[in-house]
Amino acid sequence: MSRVRRWSTVLVTLAFAASLPHATRAAESPAEAGHLAGAIAGIESTPVAGVYYARRDAGLLQPGAWTALGFTSALLTRFGGGRLRLERDEVLLRTSRRALRLLLGTGYSFANDAGGSYHAWHAVVGARFTFELGRWELGMRLAYLPVFVAHVGFSGSQRDTFAARYPDARDETGPAAATTWMPGQRVEGVLTARAAFGVWRVDAAGGLGLSPAAGRQWTNLELGQLPLVLRFGVGRTF
Amino acid sequence: MQTPRSISLGLVWAIVAIAGCATRGSELVPPTADEDPRLPQLTVEVAGRRRALHLETFGDADKPVLLVFHGGEGSDFRGMLPLQALSDRYFVVMWDARGSGLSERITAAEVNESSYAEEVHLVKERFSPHAPATLIGYSSGGFHAAIALTHYPDDFEQLVLIEPDPFDAATRATTELDVPVTARWVHEYLWQNEVLTPDDHALADYKMMTASQPALAQIACDPVHPSTYPMWRLGAMVRVHAARTFAHADFRPGAAAYRGSVRIIATRCGPLGATLQRAHVAPLFQNVDLVELGEGVDHLNLFDRGRAPLLEALRGFLTATRGPDGSER
Numbered sequence: 001m002s003r004v005r006r007w008s009t010v011l012v013t014l015a016f017a018a019s020l021p022h023a024t025r026a027a028e029s030p031a032e033a034g035h036l037a038g039a040i041a042g043i044e045s046t047p048v049a050g051v052y053y054a055r056r057d058a059g060l061l062q063p064g065a066w067t068a069l070g071f072t073s074a075l076l077t078r079f080g081g082g083r084l085r086l087e088r089d090e091v092l093l094r095t096s097r098r099a100l101r102l103l104l105g106t107g108y109s110f111a112n113d114a115g116g117s118y119h120a121w122h123a124v125v126g127a128r129f130t131f132e133l134g135r136w137e138l139g140m141r142l143a144y145l146p147v148f149v150a151h152v153g154f155s156g157s158q159r160d161t162f163a164a165r166y167p168d169a170r171d172e173t174g175p176a177a178a179t180t181w182m183p184g185q186r187v188e189g190v191l192t193a194r195a196a197f198g199v200w201r202v203d204a205a206g207g208l209g210l211s212p213a214a215g216r217q218w219t220n221l222e223l224g225q226l227p228l229v230l231r232f233g234v235g236r237t238f
Numbered sequence: 239m240q241t242p243r244s245i246s247l248g249l250v251w252a253i254v255a256i257a258g259c260a261t262r263g264s265e266l267v268p269p270t271a272d273e274d275p276r277l278p279q280l281t282v283e284v285a286g287r288r289r290a291l292h293l294e295t296f297g298d299a300d301k302p303v304l305l306v307f308h309g310g311e312g313s314d315f316r317g318m319l320p321l322q323a324l325s326d327r328y329f330v331v332m333w334d335a336r337g338s339g340l341s342e343r344i345t346a347a348e349v350n351e352s353s354y355a356e357e358v359h360l361v362k363e364r365f366s367p368h369a370p371a372t373l374i375g376y377s378s379g380g381f382h383a384a385i386a387l388t389h390y391p392d393d394f395e396q397l398v399l400i401e402p403d404p405f406d407a408a409t410r411a412t413t414e415l416d417v418p419v420t421a422r423w424v425h426e427y428l429w430q431n432e433v434l435t436p437d438d439h440a441l442a443d444y445k446m447m448t449a450s451q452p453a454l455a456q457i458a459c460d461p462v463h464p465s466t467y468p469m470w471r472l473g474a475m476v477r478v479h480a481a482r483t484f485a486h487a488d489f490r491p492g493a494a495a496y497r498g499s500v501r502i503i504a505t506r507c508g509p510l511g512a513t514l515q516r517a518h519v520a521p522l523f524q525n526v527d528l529v530e531l532g533e534g535v536d537h538l539n540l541f542d543r544g545r546a547p548l549l550e551a552l553r554g555f556l557t558a559t560r561g562p563d564g565s566e567r
Contacts, residue, residue, distance in 0.1 A: 045428040074432075076425035083432060111433050113426035115448030120433040150433045152266060157451060161470050162268050164316065165340065166276055167294060178265035184435040213437035217478060221417070223436045224427045224445055 036201065038235025040072070044209060045226040047075045050083075052235070062091040064099070080112035087124055101128040103143055115158045116177075120150035120184070128192070139192040141205070147184035153177045187212050190229050196237075203233035263434065263441035267471050272342040282360045284336060285353040291361070292340035293333035297325030301567055302558040303366035304328035307335070307358070309377025309400075311480050312446075312473035314339025318376060320541045323549055328372070328556070331365055335382065337476030339469070343439045349479040351487070354382055355389035362393045366562040370395040370498075374552075377510065377537065378403045380519075381489070388492030396558055397500045400548075401510040401537050402519060405489040409518045413509040415456050423452035442474035457537050459507035465538035493522035500526040501555040503548065508537045527555075 034056040041049045050072035059065030066089040074081035085107030093100040105124035112118070126143025154177055162174020190207030210218045210227035217223050264273075271279040271290035280293040292314070304324060308315040315332040316339075324330055336357055337344040362371050373394045375383035380402020386393065404410045417424060427449045436442035450472055458464035500523045504512035512530045520528050529551045535544035561567045 045431055046425040074425060074429040076420070076422060077429055078422060080422075080426060081429035081432065109432045111426065111429050113430060113448050114423060114451050115444065118430070118433045122432075147433055147435075157466065158448070160468065161447065164319075164468075165268055165470060167278060174268070175265075180263050180265050183263050183266075183437075183441060184431065184433055185437065186431065186435060211431065211435035211437070213435060217436065217442075217475075220478060222446065222478065222481075223442060223474060224430055224449065225436070226428055 036066075036235045036237050038201065038203075038233055040070075040203070040231050040233035042205075042231035043228055044072070044074075044231075045224075045228060046077070046081075048072050049075055052233075054235075059090055061102075062094055064094070065090045074111075077112070081110065083107055083109045085122075085124065089128065092127075097132045099130050101130070102126075103128055103141070109147070114155060116152050116154040118150055118152055120147050122147045122184075126188070130192075135195060137192075137194050139194075141188070141190050141192055141207075143188045145186045145188060145209075146182065149179060149181050150183045151177065151179045184211075185213060186210060188229060190231075199237050201233075201235040201237065203231070203235070205229065205231040262438045263444050266434075266444040267440050267447070268340060270340050270342050270471070274340075277340055279341075280333070280361070280364065282336075282357065282364075284357050284360065285348050285350070287344070287348060289336050289344060289348075290342040291333045291336065291357075293331065293361070295365070296322040296330040296332075297328060299329050299365070300561050300563075301325075301327065301329045302369070302560055303362070303371040303562055304330050304556070304558075305358070305362060305365075305371050305373045305394075306330060306332040307373065307375045307379035307382050308332070308339070309375075309379045310450075310467070310469070310472070311378045311381075312338045312477035314341075314470045316468050316470050317538075317541050320545045320549075321374065321552075323545075324552060324556070327553075328558070329365065329562070331361065333361060335476075337479075338473040339471055341473075343473065344476065346475070346479045349476060349483050351385055351484075352389070354385045358382060358386040359390045359393055362390075368564040369560040369562055372396040372398070372556060372558050374398040374400065375402055376400040381405070381484075384489035384492055387496050388489055391492070391496055395498050395560075396556060397496065397498055398503065398552060398555065399500065399515075399519065400503045400540070401505065401508075401515065402502070403510070404514070404518050405493055405522060406518075407484075407486045407488060409514075413514070415453055417453075421452070423449065436474065439473075439475060443471055446474040446477065447472045454538060457508045457510075458539075459505070459534075459536040465536055465543075467538040490522050493519075494524070497524055499555075501551070502526060502528045503531065503540075503551050504528065505531050505535045505537060505540060505544070506533060510537055529555075 036054040039051050052070035054066050054068035056066050068087045070085055072083045087105030090102045092102050103126040109120045124143050124145050128141040130137050130139035159174045164170045188209040190205040192205045194203045207229050208227045209229040271277045271292040277292050278294045280291045314334040334341040380399040384405045455464035502515050504515045520526050531544050531547050559566050
């Protein structure tokens, strides 16, 4: 993806988020509703959609913490790929209009393709900085997402790649599956915007989710690298 | 410091520490020659670096030498194993190029025209130091053959090109595979980053392998029952580097200067079929003929389903009789 197109994507996302009508101040007071459920749609390299539930509490460090459970599906894989994630959002520092939050989470991801089926355990660790601008809560989220372990059940064709390697053992077959440690890591940096309309909440986020170890190939489509993150969500507090 | 805060920060550091103890994806792909001593191999020094080539030979070493260069940049010679049938008359040598297949991985700096030519020359010199050899190049192996001809034209007395890549950049661009944006396999590949990222050679090779078969199905002649091409491992980074290095390369002059006999073998369908070969590759050579294989044979299955007519086309052309020491056999 060219630099112009990358920045255009980010700017369009920001413009769209800013064009949303003025709204009431995002709920942050501990006295306000403590449950939030909603849906998201967007792009995480590929089109995704999902649902989430979040619960607000007094926090381990400061008031205003959230715990969220979400399920995301990669739509065009026809439910072959998805993710279940539990995430904790703790306030580290807070002023009247600004807050610095710590993100910690863990989850399970699954995928399927010509190589086989995948089941992975991953984590999220990061920070989110927010500030209130008028009636908006604008922010920036930076997160590191390591995959701790992935179990791969090889397809027949992938298993066959291990066969016939040795001249004296052409009939030797390959393993049916493999477990690999730390097979993936990504860094996500997105700009966020959210607003509340009574009991309804609207969210938008846009930025990059790239593989840092891919180096210069971080936007190489032949290596499956399309580091675009766009999310739009609608939720309701209760 | 409050206990909950210290726990939170401790978890952060634990995650970062675990992330540093990576084992990556070596379990997902077969090991390369430098990692697996059981693999037949040859060590060569190219561009100042010693590298282990996954290499197999078939037949009597005193017979005329026949070098076989695989197709698919980054791929291997597994699909061409049926050509070992030629070992009744030739000493057949097959190998995976540096950074490709089960050969040792290389750096971007080692992907250049001179080192590609030097590799082929060194393999030829290793097995036929006193006589020219015969070279068979398939698909992108034809491209490598063109590079070798440009630098070492006297190394080969006969040349066979099996549906080779075109030798000029403009024509090569017309044969590139499309990426169907709505295809399920494309999005499965993109979502795969959720569990695997190209952090090292093994992971990058595995990732590219998973996309290669559905991508290659586009050039099969029967879309309902697409052919498959057997591979061991796909060298992802050498594909990436070679695409960049040779994006504008033109090796037509090397072909035009070659005075040995050339046979081009092609199928009747696909982007690298007889139509393209007749229009863009055959006219480059001084002494060439083109053989078209029959129906039902395409770029992927011509060593399997097309084995019999392919071997017939080869045997009808190959006439080398000098052994590696230069004497007649």
